[in-house]
Amino acid sequence: MAAVLPLLPERHRTAPRPALLWALGAAAVAACVVTAALASVNEELYQPALRVLLVWWVTLPYIFAGIVAWRRRPDSFFGPLMILAGFITQLSILQWTSQPLFNTVGQLCDLLVAAVWLHVFLAYPTGRLAGRAERVVVIVGYAAAVGLQVVILMLGGFNDLHVLTVVKRQTAAEAVQNLQLITLSALALIGVGLLWWRWRSLPRWQRRRPAQILINCFSLSLVMLAALMLAGALQLPGFEIIRLATFAVAGLAPLAFLAGLLDARLAKAGVGELLVQLRADPTPDLRELLAHALRDPTLSLIYWLPQYGSWADKDGNPATLPEPDSGRRITLVEQDGEPVAALVYDATLGEEPELLEAVSAAAGIALENGRLEAELRARLQELQGSRSRVVEAQQNERRRLERNLHDGAQQRLVALALELGLLAEKANSDPATQDRLQRARSEVSESLDELRDIARGLHPAVVSGHGLAVALESLVAATPLEVQLNTDGLPRLSEPLEVAAYYVVSESLTNAAKHAQAKRVTVDVGVTDGTLIAEIVDNGIGGADSERGTGLRGLADRVEALNGRLRVWSAAGSGTRVRAEIPCG
Amino acid sequence: MRVAIAEDSVLLREGVAQLLTDAGIEVTARCGTADELLTRVAADPPDAVIVDIRMPPTHPDEGMQAALTIRKKYPDIGVLVLSQYVEVGLAMRLLADSAEGAGYLLKDRVSEVKEFIAALRRVADGGSALDPTIVSTMLKRRRSSDPLDSLTPREREVLELMATGASNAGIAESMVITQRAAEKYVSTIFTKLGIPASGSESRRVLAVLLFLRS
Incomplete structure (x- = not known):
């Protein structure tokens, strides 16, 4: 059971090809080698071995955690984003070379690293920035990191190795750099605030997940990042120590992200609850x-x-x-x-x-x-529909037969009776002939009576012709019981509805007279809230059974075929109440 | 007497026209639809109309509507409604206000030529003609403490005739009694049923019908 097959595969991003992931891994290793090489040839670098180790410490976890995340969660942008963050860190190392173009790229990427980290934190876990605030923070972050960096370089900031210097304004460059650092540190702090706010809005059980707690801890590295940049701007002592600590924490953050992404507890908690609930309530x-x-x-x-x-x-x-x-x-x-x-x-x-x-x-x-x-x-x-159709087809057929009888045989027989009557009138001279003609005439009249009963049994033409109220009055008049009929305010309704209600009353009256030994019956028919309600109450012996009596079963079929409901209360000894409710719409 | 006929079956329409002509009654119009009847009646008002209640293929109560219209617009024209089925509900509708100049008979009553002509003349003269089937149906109804139970069989017979619209003379003739005896029966019945005696023969039809219906 439960092989899960996602439909519409084009909507899912397919997993990256292993070759690509291997290539990325190899590139990361190669970049690390390049980093070491650059450090070894740069004589001005302060504590080169430590710097190299720090770069490795930060980039490798990002890239390799990114590769694993991309493979396991191909739908999430988060893996590629982590890989990107790793490589940008690597690119920033190019500022160690004296080759002008590479040095320029390295300088440009120097603070881009901070912006990318901010992006990574805010984009967890989908890789997309969920809210407007997050998007603004990240965009401003990139603008400050790259845009202001370009300005600084154009003002001849940092050193003379890059190619962007337009004018040499050391003071202005430093001012812009301070602005840049303060902006980025402010954004990092705002980012921490956003993460905290997002964490607050998680369901309680999700807030307490270990992976989430881990991620919260590492979010603090953003605070350290802010501190680092402030220290840089204000030229505080201990900048190197803060840098060391920040990079140390930042290098561990990808592992926390990976743990969070692959956390199976999330699924298990929901599934466990589901199993318990399914066991408690089978339906x-x-x-x-x-x-x-x-x-x-x-x-x-x-x-x-x-x-x-x-x-x-x-x-x-x-x-x-x-x-x-x-x-x-x-x-x-x-x-x-x-x-x-x-x-x-x-x-x-x-x-x-x-x-x-x-x-x-x-x-x-x-x-x-x-x-x-x-x-x-x-x-x-479907059954309901086909029953409706069967009842309707039967109804139509019966109506057609009744009409044919009325317009055909009955008319002809009346004409015949009339002809015989006229002949009898004229055959004055011969009493025997007259007598035979009269007998033939009354024979035809009796046939007509029988035909009339058949026609009426087929379809109550008076209902379609003159409405339920008139038909019920006739019905009640022909019932050998004391019947209280109330059809006040009854409007004309659709034919199937009127015919069904007519049969309900007719059958109920027949039952009351024949089986229930009733003396008195009340019949109430009216429309309430768009529902035709016909209620027939007798004072007979009760004990009617809608399942056994074919009459009542047939009535229920008629009523249910019109999406209505027929109910019968018939406790022995307390009369019978039949209630039909049929929606008019 | 002048009569207009509305009946969709040609066979029957011509038969009835023949019957009327034979009885010396002038047929002013032979119509196949209710609309045609209304037009012809407006153009040349007859003494009475004979209307089939159900004239397909149009609305199944067109004949009834025409009958009600004529009764309202031309109170002097007698309206005799014919139908394949007689319905108490329809009789009550036709005679809602008064039974004067109104009749409602089963269609095959036309073959009882003499009775039919008599009924038609009665209606044309402002009297009533109600099919005996309707009256007997209504008489079958049970009521608690039914005053009908106090009637003798002869009185019941008189009541039925009275309800069909028969005059005192008609009752006398049907029951082979004198007209005085018939009148006496009528007043006894009214007393027993508690119906106020009213002069007109058609008014008492309605009174009896309303009593039977209650």
Whole structure:
């Protein structure tokens, strides 16, 4: 059960090719070698061995954690972002060369490292910047890191090795550099604030996850970064020590990110809860539970009905899979290669395939049950529809027959009776002939009576012709019981509705007279809130059974075919109450 | 007497026209639809109209609507409604305000030529004609403490005739009694049922119907 097969693979970024990842790893190692080489040839470098180690310490974890994250979470931008951060750190090392162009690139990347780190922290875990504030902070960060750096270099800042010097204004360059450092340190502090605020808004259990706590700890390296840059700007003593500490912490941060990204506890907590709930309630609101377990309140659950070859919701109503560009993602739950259900969820959940897989697996049996239930409901609807059609077709056929009788045989027989009557009038001279003609005439009249009964049994033409109220008045008049009829304010309704209500009253009156030994009956028919309600109450012996009596069963069929409901209360000894409710719409 | 006919079946329409002509009644219009009848009645008002209640293929109660219209617009024209089925509900609708100049009979009553002509003349003269089936149906109803139970079989017979619109003379003739005896029966029945005796024969039709319906 529960092989999880994501649909619409084009919406998922495919995992990077191993060759690319190997190449990136090799490049990282090569860059480290280059770093060492650059340090060895640069005679001005202060504590070269320590500097090299620091660079390795920072870049390698970023690049290798990035490679692992990219492979395991191909949907997340976070892996590539970490790799980028690592390589930018490496690029900044180019400022150690005296080759003008490389030196310029290195100088440009010097503070870009700080901006990228800020970006990495704020983009965890999706690799995308979730809010407007985050985006602003990161964009301003890049602008300050690169844009102001260009200005400084153009003013001839830092040294003479780069190629960007336009004018030599040492004081101005230093002022801009101070502005740059203070801006970046402020942004780093704002970043810490944003991270704290985001952490506050997490659900309690997520806040306490060890990986999250680890990440919080390392967020403090942003504070250290801020301190480092302030120290640089204000030329405080101990700059080198702060740099050492900042880089030491920053180099460990990628490991915390990786741990957070791959944390399986997240999935397990939700899945465990789901299993407990499924055990407690065998017929749960599955969508609700899955939405909770997957932390996506917008989750929807649809089932595949193989018999219909279509998707349906839990009530068996036809459903469709969302369009590819709707921001929704689909995971198909399959069994034996056949789809069972589809989870439709917010696209950001796609970052956690293990969670989806675990949840789908845990809900496997329940999903299968849900599917069966949806199928049952779909079939029920179909049955309901076909019953309506059968009742309607039967109704139409009966009406057609009644009309044919009325317009055909009955008219002809009346004409025949009339002809015989006229002949009898004229055959004055011959009493025997007259007598025979009169007898033939009354024979035809009796046939007409019988035909009339048949026609009336086929279809109550008076209902369609003159409405339920008139028809019920006739019906009540012909009932050998004391009947209190109330049809006040009853409007004309659609024919199927009127005919159904007519049959309900007619059958109930017949039952009351024939079986219930009733003396008095009240009949109330009216429309309340768009529902036709017909209620027939007698004072007979009760004991009617809607399941056994074919009459009542037939009535229920008629009423239910119109999406109505027929209820019968008939306790022995306390009369019978029949109530039909049929929606008028 | 001048009569207009509305009946969609040609066979029947011509048959009835023949019947009327044979009885010396002038047929002023032979119509196939209710609309045609209304037009012809407006152009040349007859003494009475004979209307089929249900004239397909249009609305199934077009004939009834035409009958009600004529009764409202031309109170002097007698309206005799014919139908394949007689419905108490429709009778009450037709006679809602008064039974004067109104009749409602089963279609095959036309074959009982003499009775039919008599009923038609009664309606044209402002009297009533109600199909006996309706009256007998209504009489079958059970009521708690039913005053009908206090009637003798002969009185019941008189009540039925009275309800169909028969005059005292008609009752006398049907029951083979004198007209005085018939009158006496009528007043006894009214007393027993608690219906105020009213002069007009068609007014008492409605009174009896309303009593039976209650």
